[in-house]
Structure formats: structure tokens, C-alpha cells
Amino acid sequence: MSDFSIKPDDKKEEEKPATAMLPPPKPNASSMETQSANTGTAKKLRRKRNCKICICFTILLILLIAIVIVILAFTLFKPKRPTTTIDSVTVDRLQASVNPLLLKVLLNLTLNVDLSLKNPNRIGFSYDSSSALLNYRGQVIGEAPLPANRIAARKTVPLNITLTLMADRLLSETQLLSDVMAGVIPLNTFVKVTGKVTVLKIFKIKVQSSSSCDLSISVSNRNVTSQHCKYSTKL
Known part of the structure; x- marks a missing residue:
């Protein structure tokens, strides 16, 4: 029989215990809270x-x-100035008589005034009610109403106004007798229109347009012999 011998190294290998598998460490509760807070x-x-x-x-x-x-x-949409223009003034009625004893003048006068209101804007122009005035040497002797209205964009509206002399306004005018005797009565017509231009329904801009005409009325011919007008517009 052959001898069977165990080497010391082999013995040690046989006696070495097997390494146990450890479970993974559980996550710490504080680290989980920190991670959740950071998220x-x-x-x-x-x-x-x-x-x-x-x-x-x-x-x-x-x-x-x-x-x-x-x-x-x-x-x-830059606002432009609407204009009021007096196209013509005609005498509809004129009756003048002089009382030489009382040195007074009896005067009946009616004028027809043709106006044009022009709106050059791309948007409508609304104006308030006003009056056309008839003046004699700085005194108002007649007026006619001008009702409120609206003018469409880039439109011109013609208006006809009748101005009738209020005879009682001339009772204190001493120069009227000399004017009638000279055959020429100086008068003035004045029209002012005030309104608003609304841009894009946001900006409201006030506009004022006026026209003033100096007239010379012939007593004998009963017509307008001269007419000089001035126009003004303010934004």
C-alpha cells in the first residue's frame, strides 16, 4: 500500500470557512430626507x-x-385739423328805411350762409352744438343754432345757415344811420366748432375750428359787395 499524506497547505484550505454573503446596507432615513428636500x-x-x-x-x-x-x-392716425369754411354769403332779405325826425333806422336783414365742415382725418370727428353769429361793429345782432353732429373720415359736410337780424339789438347803435346813408353796412359772420378726434378709441384730442368773415352789404343793390374771411384751427 502506498502511503497517503496530507500536506499542511491543503489542510489549511480545507479548514478555511466559507465567506458569508452580507445583505446591502439599508439607506439612512436622514439621507433620504435630505435628497427629497433638495429635489x-x-x-x-x-x-x-x-x-x-x-x-x-x-x-x-x-x-x-x-x-x-x-x-x-x-x-x-395722426390727428389733422378739421376746417370750417364759409363758401358764400347771400342776402335773402334787406329792408332799410330812415326816420329823419327821430334819426333812427328801421332795418330788416336775413342772410343765407353756406358752410363746409371738412374732416381730413382717417377717423371720424364729432363736434358739439354751437351757434353761428352775425355781428355789427363788435356787437352780436343775430345768431343761428348749429346742432351737434359727426363727420365721417375724410368727408366734407355742407351746411346752410340762416342768420336773421334781431332789430332790437341795433337800437343803441348810433353808427348805423351813417352806414345806411353811406349805402354800405359792414357786418361779420363768425362760426366756431369744437369737438373731439378719438384715435384708436384710446386717445381723445380736442379740436377747435373757427371762421370769421367780414362782409360789406350794399343797401341799394341788396347784395354782398365784398367778403374777406379768416380761418383758425387749434388742436
């Missing part, structure tokens, strides 16, 4: 950043719209 903070920061971006975008959009509106208001 929540990041989400809040993202929300705040998105909110700021949205607010900035909205403000920029509003500013852009406002700039466009202002540019349109003062370029394409």
Missing part, C-alpha cells in the same frame, strides 16, 4: 424661474403693443 428646492427654483420668464415676456409684449399703438397714433 423639492430644485422644483421650486424652476417654478420661480419659469414664472419670472413668463412675467418678463408679458411685460415685453405689453410694451411692444403700446409702442405700436403710439407709433400708429402719431403717424398713420
Whole structure:
């Protein structure tokens, strides 16, 4: 029989115990809370950043719209001055007689005045009610109502006004006798229109347009011998 011998190294290998498999360590509760808090903070920061971006975008959009509106208001829709023009003045009735004993004048006078109200704007022009005035040497001796109305964009509205002399207004005029004896009566017609031009339904601009005409009325021919007019418009 052959001898069977065990080497010391082999013996040690046989006696070495097997290494046990350990389970993975469980996560710490405090680390989980820290990780959750970091995630929540990041989400809040993202929300705040998105909110700021949205607010900035909205403000920029509003500013852009406002700039466009202002540019349109003062370029394409820039308000222009409506004009009031007296096209003609004719004598409808004229009766003048002189009382030499009392040195007084009996005068009946009616004038027909043709007006034109022109709106050169791209938008409508609304004006308030007013009156056309007939003046003699700075004193109002007759008037006619001018009702409120609206003129469409780039339109001209013709108006006809009848001015009748109020005889009682001339009782204190001492110069009338000399004017009638000279055959010429100096008169003045005055019309003022006040209204508003609304640009883009936002900007309301007040407009005032007036016309003043100096007339010379022939007593013998019963007509207008001269007419000189001045026009004024204010924004």
C-alpha cells in the first residue's frame, strides 16, 4: 500500500470557512430626507424661474403693443385739423328805411350762409352744438343754432345757415344811420366748432375750428359787395 499524506497547505484550505454573503446596507432615513428636500428646492427654483420668464415676456409684449399703438397714433392716425369754411354769403332779405325826425333806422336783414365742415382725418370727428353769429361793429345782432353732429373720415359736410337780424339789438347803435346813408353796412359772420378726434378709441384730442368773415352789404343793390374771411384751427 502506498502511503497517503496530507500536506499542511491543503489542510489549511480545507479548514478555511466559507465567506458569508452580507445583505446591502439599508439607506439612512436622514439621507433620504435630505435628497427629497433638495429635489423639492430644485422644483421650486424652476417654478420661480419659469414664472419670472413668463412675467418678463408679458411685460415685453405689453410694451411692444403700446409702442405700436403710439407709433400708429402719431403717424398713420395722426390727428389733422378739421376746417370750417364759409363758401358764400347771400342776402335773402334787406329792408332799410330812415326816420329823419327821430334819426333812427328801421332795418330788416336775413342772410343765407353756406358752410363746409371738412374732416381730413382717417377717423371720424364729432363736434358739439354751437351757434353761428352775425355781428355789427363788435356787437352780436343775430345768431343761428348749429346742432351737434359727426363727420365721417375724410368727408366734407355742407351746411346752410340762416342768420336773421334781431332789430332790437341795433337800437343803441348810433353808427348805423351813417352806414345806411353811406349805402354800405359792414357786418361779420363768425362760426366756431369744437369737438373731439378719438384715435384708436384710446386717445381723445380736442379740436377747435373757427371762421370769421367780414362782409360789406350794399343797401341799394341788396347784395354782398365784398367778403374777406379768416380761418383758425387749434388742436
